[in-house]
Amino acid sequence: MLAIVDSGGANISSVRFALERLGVRSELTADPAVIRAAEHVILPGVGSAVEGMKRLQAKGLIECLRGLTQPVLGICLGMQLLFESSAEGPTKTLGLIPGRVALLPDSPGIRVPHMGWNTIMAGKPVALLDGIAKAAHFYFVHSYAGPVNPFTFASCEHGTPFAAMVKRGNFSGVQFHPERSGAAGSRLLQNFVGGRA
Amino acid sequence: MLARRIIPCLDVRDGQVVKGTQFRAHEVVGDILTLAQRYRDEGADELVFYDITASSDSRTVSIDWVTRVARVLDIPFCVAGGIRSLDGARQILHGGADKISLNSPALEKPALITALATEFGSQCVVVGIDSWQEQGDYFVKQYTGDPDKTRATRWRTIDWARAAQKLGAGEVVLNCMNQDGMRQGYDLVQLKLVREVLTIPLIASGGAGTAEHFRDVFRGAGVDGALAASVFHQGTIQISALKNQLLADGVPIRP
Numbered sequence: 001m002l003a004i005v006d007s008g009g010a011n012i013s014s015v016r017f018a019l020e021r022l023g024v025r026s027e028l029t030a031d032p033a034v035i036r037a038a039e040h041v042i043l044p045g046v047g048s049a050v051e052g053m054k055r056l057q058a059k060g061l062i063e064c065l066r067g068l069t070q071p072v073l074g075i076c077l078g079m080q081l082l083f084e085s086s087a088e089g090p091t092k093t094l095g096l097i098p099g100r101v102a103l104l105p106d107s108p109g110i111r112v113p114h115m116g117w118n119t120i121m122a123g124k125p126v127a128l129l130d131g132i133a134k135a136a137h138f139y140f141v142h143s144y145a146g147p148v149n150p151f152t153f154a155s156c157e158h159g160t161p162f163a164a165m166v167k168r169g170n171f172s173g174v175q176f177h178p179e180r181s182g183a184a185g186s187r188l189l190q191n192f193v194g195g196r197a
Numbered sequence: 198m199l200a201r202r203i204i205p206c207l208d209v210r211d212g213q214v215v216k217g218t219q220f221r222a223h224e225v226v227g228d229i230l231t232l233a234q235r236y237r238d239e240g241a242d243e244l245v246f247y248d249i250t251a252s253s254d255s256r257t258v259s260i261d262w263v264t265r266v267a268r269v270l271d272i273p274f275c276v277a278g279g280i281r282s283l284d285g286a287r288q289i290l291h292g293g294a295d296k297i298s299l300n301s302p303a304l305e306k307p308a309l310i311t312a313l314a315t316e317f318g319s320q321c322v323v324v325g326i327d328s329w330q331e332q333g334d335y336f337v338k339q340y341t342g343d344p345d346k347t348r349a350t351r352w353r354t355i356d357w358a359r360a361a362q363k364l365g366a367g368e369v370v371l372n373c374m375n376q377d378g379m380r381q382g383y384d385l386v387q388l389k390l391v392r393e394v395l396t397i398p399l400i401a402s403g404g405a406g407t408a409e410h411f412r413d414v415f416r417g418a419g420v421d422g423a424l425a426a427s428v429f430h431q432g433t434i435q436i437s438a439l440k441n442q443l444l445a446d447g448v449p450i451r452p
Contacts, residue, residue, distance in 0.1 A: 048315075186271060
């Protein structure tokens with residue numbers, strides 16, 4: 001079973017529907033026991049880091065998430081929360097991946113939020129990208145982003161380079177939305193549930 | 198590189214996709230799910246679902262329809278129509294939408310933009326602006342879903358676009374009403390004017406008739422996406438062919 005962490009974020013349904021299209025059974029849950037027992041865990045989330053952490057805190061999920069040993073995939077804000085902190089607010093985030101999330105700067109021709117389809121540059125081979133063309137586009141929608149560092153497996157550029165995919169041990173994160181990234185995104189989710197994360 | 202977006206829009210009324218000209222004389226053009234799936238398969242970059250009479254009829258878009266569309270789409274999905282509250286927006290986002298677009302209710306209560314952006318993040322708050330050209334300037338219209346209820350507002354388009362961004366909007370869709378359904382091309386002058394005062398993405402709407410119109414609006418007005426309805430519904434322009442043409446013209450596009 002795959003657990004989608006119910007962090008109270010707004011658009012969790014699109015992740016659930018994407019898994020449904022792949023024939024993967026998922027459960028939306030905030031129950032630490034259910035999350036611990038799941039084979040795979042997805043941490044979704046849209047909104048602000050401060051609100052996101054508040055919701056995880058309120059549901060008593062912070063220690064549960066930090067202690068998971070099965071494959072975990074953070075999506076968008078869910079990925080940003082894997083880092084240590086965010087410039088979006090004074091809150092510490094989960095601290096599973098080194099680095100601080102920062103606001104993308106706007107400049108002429110560079111609009112923030114970074115909204116739309118962009119390509120990524122994979123630095124090292126990563127199982128999540130198995131079978132996905134190098135030139136594939138993924139759908140991004142965010143104003144904050146994590147830094148490129150040794151845990152970055154793919155980067156993207158929007159005025160400045162930022163982390164598009166991160167991985168440390170069993171924790172992976174994608175800044176884009178695989179559930180809304182057409183065939184490439186479906187394949188990535190398929191790769192994740194195939195256990196090859 | 199960030200690709201420019203091609204966005205088909207489903208204007209929905211009574212559970213059917215409709216199309217009008219200059220926001221009047223709407224005719225039924227097709228079934229919601231059939232069109233949504235067709236555009237997904239043809240390579241649309243995003244889909245807008247617009248319940249055009251929700252605001253003028255003082256109701257919210259049907260959540261059931263949002264969910265039915267969201268289930269079949271693997272591309273981003275923006276929903277518009279009568280969203281007046283945090284709860285209303287939350288229901289639509291929970292229903293499977295990725296973004297919500299506000300139009301008339303944002304004019305009724307501009308603070309709603311800020312409240313929604315704070316709760317859900319700017320990235321999922323789109324402000325739609327219906328702009329009418331008159332005597333050399335552009336003005337915002339309200340309740341445009343029903344010709345009998347459409348009315349002028351105190352806002353100049355440029356001022357409202359700027360205000361919407363300041364209040365927390367993450368994107369603006371500019372509907373150039375004079376061009377709507379005319380297929381004579383987008384209003385490059387107006388779009389360029391608005392593009393220059395915004396730092397958030399701007400989507401052009403109204404006037405697409407040929408593939409060249411899309412090329413012109415990306416090149417000439419620097420917009421981030423182009424929205425169209427009738428040319429796609431009626432098959433005058435096929436999205437996959439349009440994207441190939443734009444790629445050949447050097448416009449950054451997701452193939």
